[in-house]
Amino acid sequence: MRARFGPAGNSPMFYEAGHSSSLEVPAFLAKLGLSAYEYQCGRGVRVKEEFCRKMKQAATENDVTLSLHAPYYINLASSDPAIMESSLEHIRKSLAAASAMGAARVVVHPGSVKRDSRQEAVARVESLLERMAQTLLEDYPGIEICLETMGKINQVGNLEEIIRFCQIHARYVPTIDFGHLYARNGGTISTRDDFREILNTVGEGLGAETLSNLHIHFSPIEYSQGGEVRHRTFQEDYGPPFEPLAQVMWDMKMTPVVICESSGTQTEDAMAMQAMWNNIQEGREA
Ligand SMILES: [Zn+2]
Known part of the structure; x- marks a missing residue:
């Protein structure tokens, strides 16, 4: 095992x-020295079987680890039964596509x-995740759902x-997603100790193996009182810094x-x- 870096989606550079x-x-x-790629299905899972098969082959040949980002409109916290069902259906499609392209991880926004109240929303996410564990996870073995x-x-x-x-x-x-945590916390994540505290919290809650193989999103971010405003770049003057985390x-x-x-x-910054x-x-x- 080694650390892997790569972009979300296809950048202008590509x-x-x-x-x-x-x-x-x-x-x-692979030519740029990168070895991970998050395929974006944020606006819907629309991939054909043949595409998935070829993607799997290309990723394997180039030693690139694939993950798949599930649609943004999934809402496991909704109280609307129709949205609950459609959210599970979008996750099912994401898992099917991930399985076909050999992506071991599907990233989902809760x-x-x-x-x-927040408490009720969280409880609904928990109950849908429990339901999913009985059904979807069993139907698609070997794929992890990465809750962001x-x-x-x-x-x-x-x-x-x-x-x-x-x-x-x-x-x-x-x-x-360290940019998201930073936006949420009002920009208070910057030192090695700050990052270590977050990682230790993950390790204590979920174990050493999960921590070691952690799925991470990283980008500088602009925020306001409500949290995230937009993703930025390493060329601009926004935190969090990557070096102390590394x-x-x-x-x-x-x-x-x-x-x-x-x-x-995202490609240039992944290279950085x-x-x-x-x-x-x-x-x-040395
Ligand atoms: Zn995301």
């Missing part, structure tokens, strides 16, 4: 290099708090909630998958993170 099909992404990333920490205060998915959800079943694991993860001997969601420069990681590695091994 298209500017003359590519058009997502099937060309794994080879493109949902948002609407009219009633969310950036807006009115979204379900602060660190404690995500850890609680993941305690329901071993195949629920977190996606720790140092702590190296010290903890972690082998995470780090997906970059910078706005437009890979370079920081390589520097630490070289420095410590």
Whole structure:
């Protein structure tokens, strides 16, 4: 196992290099020294069987680890039975696509708090996750559902909630989005100690193996009182910083998958993170 870095989706850099099909992404990333790719189904799962088969082949040939981002409109916190059912259906489709393309991880946003209390919204997410554990997880063995920490205060998915959800079943694991946590906490995550505290909380709640192989989203972020406003880039003056996190993860001997969601420069920024990681590695091994 080793740490892996890569982009969320297809960046402008990919298209500017003359590519058009997502099937060309794994080879493109491998040439840049990257080894992870999060395929985006945020606006719906619309992939054909043949595409999935070819993607699996391209990823395997280029040693790129695939994950799949499930649709954004999934809301496991909804009190509307129709939305609950359609959310489960979107997760089923995501799992089927992930299975066909050999992606071992499906990233899911839990949902948002609407009219009633946060407590009730969280309870509804828990009960749907329990239902899913009896059905969907059994139908698609070997794939983990990565529940993401969310950036807006009115979204379900602060660190404690995500850890609680993941305690329901071993195949629920977190996606720790540090930009989102930073936006939610008002920009208070910057030092090694800050990052270590978050990672220790994950390890205490979910065990050393989950921590070691953690699925991470990382990008600088702009925030306001309600939390996340928009994703930014390493070229701009926004936190959180990656270097202290990289140092702590190296010290903890972690082998995470780090997906970059910078706005437009997700490939360049993933390369920057890979370079920081390589520097630490070289420095410590020298
Ligand atoms: Zn996400």
